Amino acid sequence: MRQLAAWKQSAIAFVCGRRSKWVVVGLWLVVLVIAVPLGARLNDAQDNDAQSWLPGSAESTQVLNLSEDFRPEQIPAVVVYARDGGLTAQDRRQISQDTAELRTLHEHGVRGAETRGPVFDRPVAPRAAQVQVPITMDASGWQRISPAVDSIRDRVGDAGAGLAVHITGPGGTSADFAEAFAGIDSTLLFSAMGVVIVMLLLTYRSPVLLFVPLLGVVVSLFTAQALIYLLARHAGLTVNGQSAGILTVLVFGAGTDYALLLVARYREELRRHEDRHEAMRRALNRAGPAVLASGATVVLGMLVLLVAEMNSTRGLGPVAAIGVLVAMMAMLTLFPALLVCLGRWIFWPVIPHAGSADPAERGVWARMGRRIARRPRLVWSVTAAVLAAVSLGLFQLRASGIPNADAFTGRPDSIAGQVVSARYFPAGAGDPLVIVSHAAQAERVGRTVAADPAVVPTSIGVPPGAAPVHDGKVLFEATMRDPADSAAAKATVERVRDAVHAVPGADARVGGGTAALLDMEHAQTHDNLLVIPLVLAVVLLVLGILLRALVAPLLLVGTVVLSLAGALGLSALAFRHVFDYAGEDVAFPLFVFVFLVALGIDYNIFLTTRVREEAIRRGTRPGVVTALSATGAVITSAGLVLAGTFAALGTLPMVGFAEIGFAVALGVLLDTFVVRSVLVTALFLDVGRKVWWPHRLAHRDGAPVPERSEVSRSGG
Template identity: 45%
Template sequence: MEPLRAAGRRFSAAVTGRWSAWLVLLVALALSGAVVSLGGEARTSNDPTGALPASTESVEAAALARQLPGGRVNPALVVYSRDGAPLDAGDEAAIGVHVRAFAPVATGPISPPVLSPDRSAALLAVPLPADASPDEVTDAVDRLRDAAREGLPSGLTAQVSGGAGFRADVASSFDGANLTLLLVTVAVVAGLLIVTYRSPWLWLVPLAVVGAADVTANGLIAVLSRAVDLPIDPSTTGIVDVLVFGAGTNYALLLIARYREELRRRPDRREALRRALTSAGPAVAASATTVVLSLLTLTVAVLRNDRAIGVAGAVGITTAALYGLVVLPAALAVCGRGLFWPFVPRPGQPEPTRAGGWAKVGAVVARRPRAVLAGVLILLVVLSSGLAGARLGLSKTEQFRVQAESIDGLRTLSRHFPAGAADPTVVVGRAAAEEPLLSAITGTPGVASARPSGRTADLVGVDVVLAAEPDSAASYDTIRELRDRVHAVPGADARVGGTVAANLDTRDAAVRDLRVVVPLILAVVLLVLTVLLRSLVAPLLLVATVVGTFFAALGASVLLFTHVLGYPALDTSVPLLSLLFLVALGVDYNIFLAARAREEAAGAGTRQGILTSLAVTGGVITSAGVLLAAVFAVLGVLPLVTLTEIGIIVGLGVLLDTLLVRTLLVPAIVLLLGRWFWWPGALARQADPAPSGAGSDPPDGAGSSPPDGAGSGPPDGATPAREGAPAGQ
C-alpha cells in the first residue's frame, strides 16, 4: 500500500503546486476546447426498430418488408372527423382537394380516403420515405399539417398522425428541450451550492469545473458515436448531462468538505489541499470506478438504446471524475482561503461537524440501534408494497406528457376505426404460400382484418389490423398467437412485425436485460466495495441496503404515478435504468460513509469510527443527496414519460438513501455488528476501546473535536498500529 500512498502524494503535489496548478488549468482548457471543436453532432438513427437486435422477429420482418413495393415508406395518416357527427358531401369534397394538395409532399401515389363504418371519420395515408432524417420527417409533417388546415369546412378537423407524425412530434418535442434541461440543471446546482457553501463565489468554482466536464463529455460522446456506429438520441444526451452534473457536483462536495476540514488544522493551504485530495481522492476514484463499471454492464444488454446510455454515461462519469480529481484541485489551489468568505476556515478553529446535528443523530442511533433498524426496515417494506400494482409497458398514446397532434389523431382513429387500423401489424412470407398464410392470419383470434399489401416474385406482405388496443395485453397475446400460427404454415417462412410486434419484442428484451444486467451491476458494486473496504460482510450489507432502497423508491413511485400523475405503467426501460443509476450512484454515499468509518476505526474502533464518520460526512452526504435528487428531478422538464419516471424514481431513491438508509440504517447495522462488520479484514480482529463508564450510553457529543492540529486520520506517511495487526498494514 505504501507505493500507492506515495504515488497519491506525488499526484496531489503535482496538481496543487504554485505553478503546476496553473499548467493543469491551461492544459485542461486547451484539451476541452479541442474536444468541443472536434465533437460536432452525435450519430443518430432513423430506424424505428434500430434498438433491437437484427435476429429479433420484428426486425427481420421490417427488413423483408423493405423489399416489397412501398416497403420503404413511412406513411403519415391524416384523420378527418367532425366530433362524432357524420361527414357530409362538403367534407368529402374538401378531403378530395387535400389529396391533390398533399401530392407534392408524398413520395408516391396517395390512396383514396377510407371512411369509417359510421361515416364519422375519414383516413388518408400519405406515403413518406422511411429512411428520411428526423429533420426531413418533421419538415414534411409540418407541411402536411399546414396544408391540412386550409380549406376545411367549419367543424371539420384534420389531424396528422401515424408513424411519420409520431416521429415528427418526438423530434419536435426535443427542440430546445435539452438546452432547457441543461439551463435548469445549472440553475438547480448553482442554487444548492450557494445554500451549501453560503459564499458569494465559492460555488462558481465547482460549477465551472463540472460545466466544463459536461461540455467535454458531450464532445467525446459525439466523436465516439461516429467512430463506433453508436446512435445517440436526444434522451440519452439529457441523461448524460444529468449524470455528469449530479456525480461531478457530488465529487466536488466531498473534496471541498474535506479541504475545509483540513484548512482548520493546517496553516499551509496547499498542504491542506494535498491532504484533502490524498484522503478524499481514493473515495472519489472508487465511487467513479463503481459507476463507470456499472454503466458498462449495459454493453451486454440486447437493447441498443440501453447500450448507448451505458457507453455514453461511462464516458460522462469518467470525464466528471477526472475533472473533479485533477482540474478542481488545481482551481482550488490558485485561489486563497478567501474563496470561502465569509466563513473562512482558519487553523485552530473547532470542527463544527464533529459535535453538530449529525453527531447528535449518531448518538440517538447508538442508544437505540435495534429500534432504528426495525423502524427503517418497516418503512422500506411498506413503501415497497406499492409494487403490487405495477404494470410494465407504455403504448404510443401514453408516452408523452405534453399534448401531441399525432397522439390526438391516434385517439380519434381508435374511436371510429378498429383499434389497430392506425398502425397495422405486418406479416411477410413467401409468395408461394400466400393463400394458406392468409387463411392462418384471418383465423387467428383477435385479428379484425387482413389484406395483401405488396408482392414480389418471392415475397408477399400482409397488413393485419388487430381488434385490441395497440400495446395492450390483449394485443400482445394476439401477436404471440399470430406468430405461432404463421410459423406453422408450411413453406411460408413468415415473420410478424410492425409497431405492436416491435414493442412486444422490446418489452421481452427489457425483461431479459433486467435479468442479466442486474446481477452484473450488483457483482461490480460488491467487488469494488470488497477491494475498498477489505471486507466481505460490509459490502454484502451495504449492497443489500441499496437494493432495499431501490424497491422502496420504485414502490412509492408506482403509487405516485398511478394515483397522482395518472401514468398507467412503467416504461419498459425504466426498472433497469432506475436500478442502475440508483445502485451505482447510491453506492457513492456508501463509499463516502464506509471509507471514512474505516479510516476512523483504525485508531478509535468501529463504534466510534462509524459515529465520527456520520458526524463529519452526514452534512456532505445530505447536501450531495439533495442535490443529486434535484438534478434527476429536472429530467421532468423533458416531454417523455419515460424520463420523468426515471427522474422521480432515482430522485426519491436518493433521498431515501441519503436521509434514512445511509444516516440511520447503516450506522445501526454497524453498531449492532461491531467489529464483525469488517470481517474478515484486519479491523475485525481489532477490539473497540472500552468506553468511559462501562455500559453507559454514549454522550451526545460522541466524536467531538480532536485537539488542535490533530487530524481525523493518521499523520502523513503513517498508519496507526491496530491490535492484532502490524504497524503499517
C-alpha cells in the same frame, strides 16, 4: 503496491503543486477549446431510427431489415377528418383537394406519390375519412419526422367549422415525441444547472465558490459530449435522444457530488494547515480513493448494460460510463487545481482559517450518531421494517408499457387524432402488421393471417401478383382491430406469429409497430433478469476491494437493495394515487435500479471509507460516530443535488422520463436521509468491528463511543 502509492502521491502533488496547478488548468482549457465545437455536433451523430432502439435479434427487427429490400424504411402519417353530423359535400371536396396536394409532396422524406386514400368510414353518408402518407425514415430518425409531418400539415387545407382534422398514426405520434425531445439537451442542461446553483449556494453559503464546481461539471459535459461524438462517428457507438439526455443529468449529478465531497475534506484540512497546497494534498489523498471507488462503481455498473438485448439500453451503457468517467477525472484534477489557484478567499464570507473550529463536530449529525449509538439494533430493525413496509407498494407497479395515449403529460394532436380515428375506423389502422414470407406460400400465409378474428380480412394485400417480390420473398400488411399499442394487439401478434410459423416452407416473419413493442417487452424482461444481478455483483466487488472486507460490502448492498424496493414501492403508490399515470415503461425498473444502485452506493462509499479511516485510529464504533458527524452535511447536500438533477427529467413532457426522474430522486433522498444516515450507521454500530471481517480490523478491540466533549477533541 509501493509503486502504485508512489504514483498516487506524484499525481496528487502535480495537481496541487505551486506551479504545476497552472499546467493542469491550462491543459483542461485546451481540452475545452477542442471539445466545445465537437460536443455541439453530438445531435448530428444521434441514431434515432428503429434499429437503434429494438433488440437486435428480435423478429420485428428481422422484418424491418428484410422490408428494406422491398422499400425504404417507412412510417405512415395518417390524416384524419371527422364531423359529428357526417361529412358535408364541401368537406369531401376539401379532402379530395388535400389528397391531391399530398400526392405532389416530396420533401423531408415524404413519399407523396404513394399516398393512400381517402378511405371513408362507410360508403353512404360518411362521418370520417383517412388519408395515409408514407414517410421514409433514415438514421436521423426524429430529426426528420417532425419537419415531414409539418410539411404534411401545411398541405392540409383549413378545416371548415365543425370539421376536425388531425395528423396521427405512427408518423404523427413520432412527430409529437420528436417535439417533446426537441431541445431536450438545453432543457435538461439549464434545469440541472439551476438546481445545482441553488443547492451549492445553500450548501456553501458563498456566492463565489459555487461557480467553481459548476465550471467543472460544464467542462466535463462538453468533454464527454465531444468524446461520445467522436466514438459515434468513427467507432460505431450508438447514441440516441434518450442516452444523450440522461448523459446531461448524470454528469451534473455525479460531478457535483464529487466536488461536494472534495470541498468538504479540503475545508477540513484548511482548518488544520496554513498552506492551502498542503491542505489540498491531504484532502485529495484522503477523499480521492472514495471518489475513485464511487466513479468506478458507476462506470462499471453502466458498462454492464452492454450485455442487454435492447439496443437502446446497450447504447446507454458506454455513453453514461464515459460521462461519469470524465466528470470524475475533471473533479480530481481541474477542480482541485482551480481551488488551489483561487485561494481561501473563494469561501467568502465563511473563510476556513487554520486553527478554527469545525462546526460539524458539534452539529446535528454528531448528535444523531450518539443517539443511534444508544440502541443501534432497535434503530436499524425499525428502519428496515419501515422500508420493507413501503416496499409493498411494488404490487401497484404496472411496468408493462405506457400506451401512446398516456405517454405525454399533455394531449398532443396525434393523441387527439388517435381517439377520433378509433371512433370510426379499426383501431389498428395506420400501424399494420408487416408480414414477410416465401412467395410460393404467400397466399396460404395471407389466408392464415386473415383467419385471426382480430385482423380485418379486407386489409390484407396478398400476392402473388399484387405485392412486391424480392429474392423469392413477398411482403404484405394486415390491419388489426385493436389499438396498435394495446395488450389485445400484442396478443394478436403472438397468435399470428404462431399460426404463420406453422405454415410449411413459408419461413414467415411478423413485424410492425405492435410486434416491435412486444419484442421490446420480451427483451427488457430478459435484460432485467441478467443486468440486475450483474450490477449487484460489480458493486459488491468494488466495495470489497475498497473496504478490504466481506461483511461490510454485503451489508451495504443489502441496504441499497432495500432502499431501491422502498423507492419503487413509494413511486408506484404515487403514480397510481397522486399523479394518476396509466403505467410505467417496461424499462422503468431496470433504469431506476441501475441509477439508484450505481449512484446510491456513492453515499455509502463516502461514509464507510471515512468510517474505516477513523476505525484504524480509534476503533469501529467511535469511528462510525466521528465519520457520520464529518460527512453528514456534505452527503446530505450531495444527495439533494443529485435528487434535484434527476427531478429535472420531470420538465420533459413525457410520462416515462417524469417517472424515472421522480423514482430516482426519491430513491436518492431515501439513501441520503434514511439508509446512509440511519440504517447503515445503526448496522455498523451494532455489528462493530466484525463488520471488517476478514480484515485484521475485525480483530481489534474498539473504544467506547465518545461523548460530546470527546468528539470535539477528536478533530473529526
